[in-house]
Amino acid sequence: MDLVVIGLGYVGLPLVREAARAGLRVGGLDRDARVVAGLKAGLSHVDDVSAEEVEQMLAAGFTPTRDEDILDGARTIVICVPTPLSNDGGPDLTAVRSASQTVARHLEPGTVVVLESTTYPGTTEEVVRPILEESGLVAGEDFHLAFSPERIDPGNPVYGVRNTPKIVGGLTPACAHAAAAFYGKFVDQVVQAKGTREAEMAKLLENTYRHVNIALVNEMAVFCNELGIDLWDAIACASTKPFGFQAFYPGPGVGGHCIPIDPNYLSYKVRSLGYPFRFVELAQEINDRMPRYVVERAQSLLNREGLAMKGAKVLLLGVTYKPDIADQRESPARPVARRLRKLGADLSFHDPHVEAWEVDGEEIPRARVLYTALAEADLVIVVTDHQEYDAESLTRHARLLFDTRGATRRVEETAAERVELL
Numbered sequence: 001m002d003l004v005v006i007g008l009g010y011v012g013l014p015l016v017r018e019a020a021r022a023g024l025r026v027g028g029l030d031r032d033a034r035v036v037a038g039l040k041a042g043l044s045h046v047d048d049v050s051a052e053e054v055e056q057m058l059a060a061g062f063t064p065t066r067d068e069d070i071l072d073g074a075r076t077i078v079i080c081v082p083t084p085l086s087n088d089g090g091p092d093l094t095a096v097r098s099a100s101q102t103v104a105r106h107l108e109p110g111t112v113v114v115l116e117s118t119t120y121p122g123t124t125e126e127v128v129r130p131i132l133e134e135s136g137l138v139a140g141e142d143f144h145l146a147f148s149p150e151r152i153d154p155g156n157p158v159y160g161v162r163n164t165p166k167i168v169g170g171l172t173p174a175c176a177h178a179a180a181a182f183y184g185k186f187v188d189q190v191v192q193a194k195g196t197r198e199a200e201m202a203k204l205l206e207n208t209y210r211h212v213n214i215a216l217v218n219e220m221a222v223f224c225n226e227l228g229i230d231l232w233d234a235i236a237c238a239s240t241k242p243f244g245f246q247a248f249y250p251g252p253g254v255g256g257h258c259i260p261i262d263p264n265y266l267s268y269k270v271r272s273l274g275y276p277f278r279f280v281e282l283a284q285e286i287n288d289r290m291p292r293y294v295v296e297r298a299q300s301l302l303n304r305e306g307l308a309m310k311g312a313k314v315l316l317l318g319v320t321y322k323p324d325i326a327d328q329r330e331s332p333a334r335p336v337a338r339r340l341r342k343l344g345a346d347l348s349f350h351d352p353h354v355e356a357w358e359v360d361g362e363e364i365p366r367a368r369v370l371y372t373a374l375a376e377a378d379l380v381i382v383v384t385d386h387q388e389y390d391a392e393s394l395t396r397h398a399r400l401l402f403d404t405r406g407a408t409r410r411v412e413e414t415a416a417e418r419v420e421l422l
Contacts, residue, residue, distance in 0.1 A: 001027040001063075003182075004074040006099045008035055008064060010327070011116060011150040012080035013046045017053055018161040020060040022186035028064040029071065029102075039064040047154055047325040071106035076182050078114045079103070079128075080150065085261055090268035091119045093127060100131035107135040112144040112178045114168075118203050118262050120269040123147075124196040125171065140172040146179035147196040149203030154256070155325040165189040169199025207262040208280060213248040214259065215283035218290050221250035221422050225297070232409045232421055250422050252383055252404040253290040253332025255321025260287065260330045291335035294422070298381060298402055299343065301420060305400060307378055310344030315367060315377035317394075318384025319351045326353040333383045334359055348373065352388045374398045382407055395419050 002024040005012045012028065019026050030036055038045055039062075042055045063070065071077060081095035096117055103113060113132060115124050124147040129139045139145040148168045153159060166187040170176025180190045193199040217231070224231040231250065239247045254260045263280045270277040299309045319333035320326060328334075333349075337359045340347050349357055350367040357364050367373030374380055374397035382389065385407035394401060395411050395418070403409070404422040411419075 001025050001070065001074045003027070003076045003078065004029055004071050005078050005080055006030075006102070007080035007082070007095070007117075008039065009080065009082065010046050010048070010154055011152050012078075013039075013044070013049045014152060014161050015078060015080065015116075016062060017049055017057055018186045020057045020062050023060075024185065025061045026057070026063070027070040027074070028062065029066070029068060030064065031066055033066060036064045036066050047327060048152070048156075048160070068102050068106065071103060073108065074106070074111065076112040076114070077103055078116055078148075080116045082257075083117045083119050083265075085264055088268075089264055091123075091265045093119065093123065096123070096127065097131060100128045101134075104132050104135040107132060107137055107143060109137060109142045110144075112146070112175075112182055114146045114148050114179050114182075116148055116150045118149065118207075118258070118265065119200065120265040121197040121200040121204070122269070123200060124169075129171065140175055144170065144175040144178040145196075146170040146175050147199045148179060148183065149199060149206075151203075151206075154327055155322060162186060163188050165191050167191050167193055167199050167202050169193035169196040171196055201266075204262055204266040207258045208266055210248070211254065211259050211263045211287070212279055212283045213246075214251070214254055215286040217248045217250045219286050222293060225422075230421075232406050249406060250404075251290070251332070252294045252336055252422070254287045255329065255331040256327065257329055260284075291332050292339060294332075294336050294381070294402075294404055295339040295343070297420070297422070298340070298379060301400060301402055302379055305378075308344075309340070312345055312378040313376060314340055314345040314347050315373050315380045316340075316347070316349040316364075317351070317380060317382045317389055318386050319349050319354055319357050320384050320386075323384055323386050324353070328354065328357075331384075336381070336383060337364060348377075351384070352386055371397045 003019050004027040005016050006029045008028045008030040016026050016028055042051055044051050044054045079099045081099050083091040086092040115128055137143050146168055151164045166183045168179045170179055176192050180192055183190050221231050235247050238245050267277040267280040302309055302312055320328050321331040348365045348367050350370055380398040380401045382403045382405050385405040391408040391411050395408050401419045408419055
């Protein structure tokens with residue numbers, strides 16, 4: 001194989017697709033039997049890769065498997081396994097260690113090994129390298145070792161693997177050159193970092209930047225409501241400045257793997273030095289409390305209408321973590337729903353990308369006919385602004401609408417008494 005990707009999820013599968021399109025012979029190793037069986041049958045479990053594209057990948061020679069022997073003779077091996085948070089707030093590297101041990105059993109001289117899983121600076125050198133060297137081969141001498149942060153943005157119709165610049169940091173300059181040459185076969189621009197730690201830090205810097213700025217506008221949303229200020233209009237005005245400002249928007253919380261999870265890796269590493277990373281910890285505190293604030297505002301809206309939360313029909317629109325995808329990882333919809341249920345709300349949901357949804361093991365009823373459900377609900381809360389949710393239709397059919405995403409801000413004035421923005 002020219003390439004074997006370990007971990008065929010939202011990072012690994014798009015990587016396979018681009019490499020296969022470039023004519024590389026690609027194998028994929030995943031321990032989930034359902035994922036492998038689905039891919040072999042031409043099915044996709046990832047939003048950004050269609051079934052048709054999987055069929056094209058298979059026709060180009062893509063081999064998904066659970067058999068680690070596919071690593072034998074592989075020229076390049078890329079590790080794309082998950083790194084969730086551990087109980088102590090750092091990254092759980094169980095999957096990274098396991099994948100590295102698997103690679104070590106099949107490692108051969110000249111192989112390029114790249115870690116793409118997001119983690120704290122030092123992981124490639126301090127964790128992955130020693131495991132790989134159990135093979136008897138030496139990193140930087142017998143084989144090449146590098147880190148290249150994934151930059152996948154699920155649901156983004158413009159930027160994907162090929163046209164998003166690829167950062168590569170090698171253990172040695174020769175390692176960086178080898179990894180850059182590999183990615184250069186199917187990525188338009190490759191950017192070489194000084195080393196693996198700089199490449200690891202770049203990923204955390206990108207996500208921490210977003211995390212902190214989202215927390216800033218979320219905190220502003222709370223006090224702007226108290227001051228009677230339309231924060232959405234203020235952001236729109238500030239956005240007219242052609243330099244020195246980038247717009248971030250408030251919401252019911254942050255979701256996905258990157259924003260609520262990745263900055264904690266950096267905070268974890270900084271704590272190991274003996275002091276806190278206060279920006280990240282404060283941002284985490286602010287963003288974590290937004291679901292509670294959304295429910296408090298919802299309760300206040302119902303009270304204004306003379307209704308109690310207990311027994312009120314509340315419809316949540318959108319339960320994925322971002323628009324127009326099915327990914328529910330760390331979605332703020334779940335803590336919002338949990339609090340609404342605790343207050344006695346008669347809860348239902350609608351999401352064009354989700355057929356069934358559970359909160360704490362209990363299934364939440366799905367509204368089948370959207371506009372009927374809008375008209376019947378005492379309160380509708382826009383949690384995720386999917387394109388299917390037409391702003392004018394929402395404001396026309398809903399009796400009372402709480403828009404946490406600003407989806408209706410352009411028509412909000414025409415229905416000011418029934419629509420409220422976060």
